[in-house]
Amino acid sequence: MKRSETIVIVQAQKKNSSTSTRSDPEILGKEEKKKLQENSFQRWLESKRQEQIQKRQEQEESQRLAAEEEMVKKETAKLSYALWKHKKDQERKANEMRQRQMKEEQEQQKRVKQQQSKERVSQWMRSSKVKPRPFPSNLGLQSLQGNQPKGFFNPHPWVDPV
Structure with a gap:
């Protein structure tokens, strides 16, 4: 009706x-x-009103639940992003620390190597004064006279011009 x-x-x-x-x-x-x-008819009207009220309440409840679920999803996303960012920051810091340690180790090795080479050079300088000097073997017996520089020696005897 x-x-x-x-x-x-x-x-x-x-x-x-x-x-x-x-x-x-x-x-x-x-x-x-x-x-x-x-x-x-009044009972029917009342039942229709009740149905409408119940339908409205169900819609409101579903909207509220959807909004709450959306909020939970957003919070979960924020939390997972925060955890991911924290993890990446930790990895970055660990990587930087590892790089710094490797660089320090390389510098330390370089310093040790330089120190060792300086020590070896100074030891060589000290020991080289004591060691006999090598002689040139291309002069034959004359090379046994030592490493003194020789004066000029004319291989042809002097001839008088007269």
Whole structure:
């Protein structure tokens, strides 16, 4: 039934209740029938209202749950991002520390190597003074005279020009 029909029925009932002084059984049956119809219509309206209220509440609840679920997803994403970022920062710091340690070790090795080479050079300088010097072997027996530089020696004897 439409709303206009229900208004007409309600108005008709009000008229009938004021003019229902007659005790005709047919009229009473119609009045009872109208009351039953009105009663069932009111119950139907009430059930529809309840359904609408329940539907609205369910929609609100589903929207609230969806919003809450979305918020949980956002929080989870933020948390996982924060954990990922923390992990990456830790890895970066560890990598930098490892690089720094490797560089320090290389510098230490370089210093040790330089120190050892300086020691070897100084030891060589000290020991080279004591060691005999090598002689040139291309001069034959004359090389046994030592490493003294020789003066000029003319291989042709001097001839008088006269």
